[in-house]
Amino acid sequence: MRDKIQAALKLSKADYTEIRIEEKESARISYQGRDLENANAVIDKGGVVRCLSRKHGWGVATFNNLDDLKNKVEQAYQCALVAQSEEPIELGPIEVIEEHIQAVMKHDFRDVSMAAKKALVENYNNILLGSSDKIIDTNSVYVDSFSHVYFANSEGTYIEEERPSVVVATTAIARDGDNVQQSHESCGGPFGFEFAQDKEEMARTAARRAVELLGAKSVVGGQYPVVADQMLAGVFIHEAFGHLSESDFVYENPKAKEMMVLGRRFGRDILNVYDDGTIPGQRGTHRFDDEGTPTRHNDLIKDGILVGRLHSRETAAKMDEKVTGNARAVSYRFPPIVRMTNTAIENGTTSFQDMIKDIKLGIYACDAYGGETMLENFSFSSGYAYMIRDGRIAEMVKDVILSGNLFTTLQNIDAIGNDFKWLAVGGGCGKGKQAPLPVGMGAPHIRIQNVVIGGQ
Amino acid sequence: MDLMKELLKKAEQVEVVNLHNETTTVSFEANQLKSSSVAQTRGTAVRVVRDGRLGFAASSDEKAITKLAANALESAAYGDRLILKFPTAKPAQQVRTFDQKIVDLSISRLVEIGREILDLILPVEPDARVNLNLTRSVQSASLRNQTGLDIAFERSPLSFELEIDRIVGDDVLIIFDVVGTTQWNDEYLGFARRLVEKLKMARKLTRMRSGNMPVIFSPFGVLALALPLNQGLNGKSVYKGTSPMRGKIGEKLFDEKITLIDDGTLHGRPGSAPYDDEGVPHQRNVLVEKGVLKGFIYDLRTAAQFGVESTGNAERGLFNQPEPSSTNFMIQPGKTPLKDMIASISEGILVEGLLGLGQGNIISGAFSNPLALAFKIEKGEIVGRVKDMSIAGNVYDLLKNVEAVSQEAEWVYGSIHAPYVLLPQMNVVSKE
Ligand SMILES: [Zn+2]
Numbered sequence: 001m002r003d004k005i006q007a008a009l010k011l012s013k014a015d016y017t018e019i020r021i022e023e024k025e026s027a028r029i030s031y032q033g034r035d036l037e038n039a040n041a042v043i044d045k046g047g048v049v050r051c052l053s054r055k056h057g058w059g060v061a062t063f064n065n066l067d068d069l070k071n072k073v074e075q076a077y078q079c080a081l082v083a084q085s086e087e088p089i090e091l092g093p094i095e096v097i098e099e100h101i102q103a104v105m106k107h108d109f110r111d112v113s114m115a116a117k118k119a120l121v122e123n124y125n126n127i128l129l130g131s132s133d134k135i136i137d138t139n140s141v142y143v144d145s146f147s148h149v150y151f152a153n154s155e156g157t158y159i160e161e162e163r164p165s166v167v168v169a170t171t172a173i174a175r176d177g178d179n180v181q182q183s184h185e186s187c188g189g190p191f192g193f194e195f196a197q198d199k200e201e202m203a204r205t206a207a208r209r210a211v212e213l214l215g216a217k218s219v220v221g222g223q224y225p226v227v228a229d230q231m232l233a234g235v236f237i238h239e240a241f242g243h244l245s246e247s248d249f250v251y252e253n254p255k256a257k258e259m260m261v262l263g264r265r266f267g268r269d270i271l272n273v274y275d276d277g278t279i280p281g282q283r284g285t286h287r288f289d290d291e292g293t294p295t296r297h298n299d300l301i302k303d304g305i306l307v308g309r310l311h312s313r314e315t316a317a318k319m320d321e322k323v324t325g326n327a328r329a330v331s332y333r334f335p336p337i338v339r340m341t342n343t344a345i346e347n348g349t350t351s352f353q354d355m356i357k358d359i360k361l362g363i364y365a366c367d368a369y370g371g372e373t374m375l376e377n378f379s380f381s382s383g384y385a386y387m388i389r390d391g392r393i394a395e396m397v398k399d400v401i402l403s404g405n406l407f408t409t410l411q412n413i414d415a416i417g418n419d420f421k422w423l424a425v426g427g428g429c430g431k432g433k434q435a436p437l438p439v440g441m442g443a444p445h446i447r448i449q450n451v452v453i454g455g456q
Numbered sequence: 457m458d459l460m461k462e463l464l465k466k467a468e469q470v471e472v473v474n475l476h477n478e479t480t481t482v483s484f485e486a487n488q489l490k491s492s493s494v495a496q497t498r499g500t501a502v503r504v505v506r507d508g509r510l511g512f513a514a515s516s517d518e519k520a521i522t523k524l525a526a527n528a529l530e531s532a533a534y535g536d537r538l539i540l541k542f543p544t545a546k547p548a549q550q551v552r553t554f555d556q557k558i559v560d561l562s563i564s565r566l567v568e569i570g571r572e573i574l575d576l577i578l579p580v581e582p583d584a585r586v587n588l589n590l591t592r593s594v595q596s597a598s599l600r601n602q603t604g605l606d607i608a609f610e611r612s613p614l615s616f617e618l619e620i621d622r623i624v625g626d627d628v629l630i631i632f633d634v635v636g637t638t639q640w641n642d643e644y645l646g647f648a649r650r651l652v653e654k655l656k657m658a659r660k661l662t663r664m665r666s667g668n669m670p671v672i673f674s675p676f677g678v679l680a681l682a683l684p685l686n687q688g689l690n691g692k693s694v695y696k697g698t699s700p701m702r703g704k705i706g707e708k709l710f711d712e713k714i715t716l717i718d719d720g721t722l723h724g725r726p727g728s729a730p731y732d733d734e735g736v737p738h739q740r741n742v743l744v745e746k747g748v749l750k751g752f753i754y755d756l757r758t759a760a761q762f763g764v765e766s767t768g769n770a771e772r773g774l775f776n777q778p779e780p781s782s783t784n785f786m787i788q789p790g791k792t793p794l795k796d797m798i799a800s801i802s803e804g805i806l807v808e809g810l811l812g813l814g815q816g817n818i819i820s821g822a823f824s825n826p827l828a829l830a831f832k833i834e835k836g837e838i839v840g841r842v843k844d845m846s847i848a849g850n851v852y853d854l855l856k857n858v859e860a861v862s863q864e865a866e867w868v869y870g871s872i873h874a875p876y877v878l879l880p881q882m883n884v885v886s887k888e
Binding site for chain 2: 115372
């Protein structure tokens with residue numbers, strides 16, 4: 001494969017050319033209620049050539065047929081010549097690298113039979129179904145995938161990487177008359193089969209919570225102090241803030257540049273946010289991004305001040321900043337774009353008890369159940385929540401939807417917990433058509449004042 | 457190796473699907489033509505029934521046919537015991553899904569069209585940043601099963617995706633639109649003209665109070681109402697027991713002005729084709745007629761679970777098994793001209809877009825969303841854009857009482873056709 005790729009690269013007439021080829025096999029087992037919905041394996045193999053003509057722009061060719069790489073390089077070059085960028089496109093400099101990165105799995109899932117994988121999911125699904133007669137439906141999923149990715153560019157970099165991934169997810173749906181509630185728990189990471197085992201407690205939690213939600217009242221809309229658990233805080237910082245620090249949002253947009261100007265105060269001194277693609281075992285972790293740039297720790301907010309952002313080689317050059325290792329592609333079907341890796345709010349000093357003790361009436365919002373942001377405006381649903389009354393966690397409430405303005409909300413974070421954790425959840429991030437991209441998220445509990453909670 | 461022949465040695469039923477796709481895209485980013493791309497992708501998906509159990513496998517590697525066959529049979533060893541019969545060939549309606557004029561659009565013609573769209577927007581809105589993708593594809597699909605069913609069709613989707621950001625001081629406006637067709641239309645700039653009108657209208661800002669008031673949902677705003685209904689009418693959520701409409705066929709659930717139709721046989725629409733993705737002919741399915749629930753949409757699997765016929769609503773991607781999905785989902789237009797609808801309101805709001813659609817427990821019908829784009833109506837006229845507003849309600853309650861449905865209707869996001877819908881009373885919250 002290496003010879004084929006390098007022979008094709010040699011023929012390119014473009015200013016810069018890269019080739020990425022991916023061979024992936026994955027297995028999926030899923031139960032829906034009592035029915036086994038899937039127990040299957042799929043094979044996905046293909047490649048992408050990306051050419052840059054400095055004076056024109058980018059050209060991309062995607063394909064499944066790997067026999068004629070040279071022709072694909074020519075196609076991508078022709079596409080690049082069609083583009084009409086106003087200014088020449090430059091790439092931030094990186095070192096030439098040659099690496100072979102092998103996967104380390106304690107228990108290689110490729111050696112595990114479909115029968116054993118099925119038995120594993122069936123067990124989790126039975127826990128969901130058996131937890132209560134109010135559980136009317138479930139969704140229990142196991143997915144593993146093993147990719148072999150080849151990357152080479154015309155500067156001489158050559159990287160081969162094995163990327164394993166395993167995900168387990170359980171959803172319980174409970175019903176009482178017309179009242180239907182659901183709860184979801186998942187986990188995932190770059191590991192072997194061992195990671196998917198012993199997740200019975202996760203299934204029990206999903207089932208218990210779905211049933212609990214049946215008894216929860218809808219929250220009364222209004223403004224509240226909100227304590228967000230690690231999961232909601234992690235999803236919030238990723239969705240509402242993280243995407244704005246992706247430089248492709250900023251680099252061609254003078255108004256966005258103003259909004260995201262380095263040195264601007266984003267929060268109080270206690271707030272620190274970073275993105276780090278080097279954290280061992282997290283879902284967004286890789287040695288190199290999909291342009292061959294080494295990943296690293298990137299501070300985004302330091303002591304409340306915006307200090308950094310995430311780059312591809314193109315956005316780094318355009319903004320005259322250093323490359324950060326954040327150009328990622330969800331698969332060979334797409335070129336890399338600026339993405340987060342593992343994004344986190346740094347640990348603080350406040351204990352959970354201290355955080356809630358002075359709240360007369362507030363909300364403890366946990367987990368995130370979807371959300372959308374539009375520039376600085378966001379709207380998130382929490383998976384489940386509790387009222388806080390007189391400094392104590394009180395009754396469970398449902399339909400808690402948080403919305404607001406990112407800048408005011410970040411300023412309103414007035415306590416950061418001392419209970420940081422990484423959230424190895426199974427889902428992924430979506431941007432453009434590229435989803436789900438595995439990302440890591442982490443946070444301690446945080447307290448936010450004056451959050452608008454929707455309600456009827 | 458002939459997959460069908462090979463698999464039939466070991467399985468009672470076999471279905472082989474081949475997909476082939478060639479796509480050309482030109483992408484404008486921040487008003488500049490930054491890139492163009494071509495994609496040639498293909499793949500094969502197989503379903504087998506062996507000893508009464510269903511198996512599935514797929515591959516995009518045409519050299520891995522032996523492994524594909526082995527994977528499908530292994531999958532069946534653990535598969536579902538559902539009695540599912542792959543269909544025999546049935547005559548389907550002629551549906552136009554292919555147009556040589558679209559296939560013949562050169563990459564430079566796509567660039568020209570992109571420039572024409574920008575030339576409509578930028579002179580009127582010099583502060584706008586436009587991201588625009590123009591995509592033209594040629595898709596061929598073939599499907600065979602052991603009954604002798606052997607169908608193939610080609611589609612030529614053309615789509616324009618447009619995102620306009622306009623940031624003036626603290627005022628941020630973002631508008632999305634996607635238009636799609638498989639038949640060339642000389643009026644391809646119509647949608648861009650409508651967007652420009654919307655942008656002009658959105659220049660003037662005004663304020664309004666919270667309260668109960670009449671609300672008009674535009675075809676884009678109607679999505680807030682259509683999404684939960686679309687999910688609730690899906691045979692899969694009915695089978696799962698999560699659809700609030702489960703067990704209510706024949707009951708009057710909505711105002712009689714509400715009629716909902718799914719129709720995969722319309723010429724030129726992105727959701728159309730002569731057959732669905734399991735080889736069942738597409739058809740026109742009336743789901744709600746004058747407020748009365750008539751039926752749900754099914755693929756083969758959910759139809760078998762209910763002991764009914766598939767409604768021709770199977771949809772699949774290469775790597776997934778088919779699932780029921782709407783084709784072209786339509787809320788039928790009504791009798792009221794839009795201008796009369798607006799004129800009838802002394803104080804109210806026109807909802808053009810909501811933030812966070814589709815999040816939360818939407819199948820229950822409950823929603824609560826900030827408004828991304830909305831206009832105030834005062835004394836029968838649109839007087840300006842309002843910001844920082846939100847609405848909340850439950851579709852199943854709200855649609856019991858509909859004041860009016862407009863004559864005018866539009867295709868939004870390619871495959872949803874919707875009129876303007878006026879609700880007499882709704883709670884609107886202003887953050888001010
Ligand atoms: Zn994201």
